Amino acid sequence: DTGVSQDPRHKITKRGQNVTFRCDPISEHNRLYWYRQTLGQGPEFLTYFQNEAQLEKSRLLSDRFSAERPKGSFSTLEIQRTEQGDSAMYLCASSKSGGGVSYEQYFGPGTRLTVT
Amino acid sequence: GNSVTQMEGPVTLSEEAFLTINCTYTATGYPSLFWYVQYPGEGLQLLLKATKADDKGSNKGFEATYRKETTSFHLEKGSVQVSDSAVYFCALSVTGTYKYIFGTGTRLKVLA
Numbered sequence: 001d002t003g004v005s006q007d008p009r010h011k012i013t014k015r016g017q018n019v020t021f022r023c024d025p026i027s028e029h030n031r032l033y034w035y036r037q038t039l040g041q042g043p044e045f046l047t048y049f050q051n052e053a054q055l056e057k058s059r060l061l062s063d064r065f066s067a068e069r070p071k072g073s074f075s076t077l078e079i080q081r082t083e084q085g086d087s088a089m090y091l092c093a094s095s096k097s098g099g100g101v102s103y104e105q106y107f108g109p110g111t112r113l114t115v116t
Numbered sequence: 117g118n119s120v121t122q123m124e125g126p127v128t129l130s131e132e133a134f135l136t137i138n139c140t141y142t143a144t145g146y147p148s149l150f151w152y153v154q155y156p157g158e159g160l161q162l163l164l165k166a167t168k169a170d171d172k173g174s175n176k177g178f179e180a181t182y183r184k185e186t187t188s189f190h191l192e193k194g195s196v197q198v199s200d201s202a203v204y205f206c207a208l209s210v211t212g213t214y215k216y217i218f219g220t221g222t223r224l225k226v227l228a
Contacts, residue, residue: 004159031214042120042205042218043160056215091160095214102148102167102209105216107160 002026004108006092012114013082020078021111025094032075033105034067035091036060043091049075050097082115089113118143122206122219129226135193137222139180139206142187147208149173149182149189150216154203163191163204196226 005024013019025032030051035043046065047057051072061067064083069075079086089112093105123138141147151163151173164173169184178193189206206219 033215035216040220042207042220043216045215045217048215056213093160097214102211102214104150104162104165106162107152109159 004092004094004106006090006108006111008111009109010112010114012116015084015115016081018078018080019082019113020076021090021092021113023075023077023092023094023108025074025092026106027073029094029096029106030072031095031097031103031105032069033093033095034075034077035093037089037091037110038087046077079113082113084115087113087115118147118208118210118217120206120208120217120219122204122222125203125221125223127222127224129196129224131198131226131228132195133226135191135196135200135224137191137204137206137224139189139191139219140187141189141206141208143208143210145210145212147210149180150207150209151178151180151189151191152205152207152218154205154221156202160205196224198226198228200224201226 033048034046037043049069064080089110092108095103095105148167150165152160153163164175166173166182172181203221207216
């Protein structure tokens with residue numbers, strides 16, 4: 001069990017550019033979540049996957065954001081035409097599923113995005 | 117809707133002092149409750165959890181009891197150490213949605 005990994009750890013981009021982040025969950029976990037955390041705030045839910053199916057998206061996820069989990073393993077989060085307001089820490093988490101239980105989520109170290 | 121309210125920080129304590137960080141929630145259904153900790157420069161780590169009313173979660177000397185009547189899940193520790201300095205987040209998950217709703221976090225600073 002190597003934990004949840006995210007890449008890159010830091011990304012600096014100019015406004016208007018596209019960025020893509022990757023998350024590798026714990027191997028036996030079939031749920032994968034994306035959150036966004038701004039300074040001084042708690043993480044806010046963006047979206048989650050059960051295997052390869054994206055089951056819920058937050059209203060925070062504007063049409064400039066897209067997430068995929070094509071084979072039910074790793075996931076990518078893409079932000080198109082970045083804006084300064086997108087600057088935040090993007091967190092990925094994974095968990096087991098089954099039985100209608102809320103299993104605990106395991107978080108990765110995050111990708112810190114700075115839009116200049 | 118679902119929400120979590122935490123006491124504002126920072127909380128500054130001397131080593132070996134008693135710690136309480138208040139957390140109250142509003143939820144539809146029957147949530148599971150969690151405390152996560154974020155040490156400087158590190159990711160969120162699960163500290164403890166409780167899945168139903170009157171459950172007590174505990175870990176590393178920290179405890180929290182799921183109180184349905186007061187919709188609370190306060191974090192306590194009898195004797196804090198400098199190494200407990202971190203940001204603590206209370207969170208809930210409503211069965212059927214699985215996403216977490218987090219509080220804003222409470223920064224704890226323990227002085228030697």
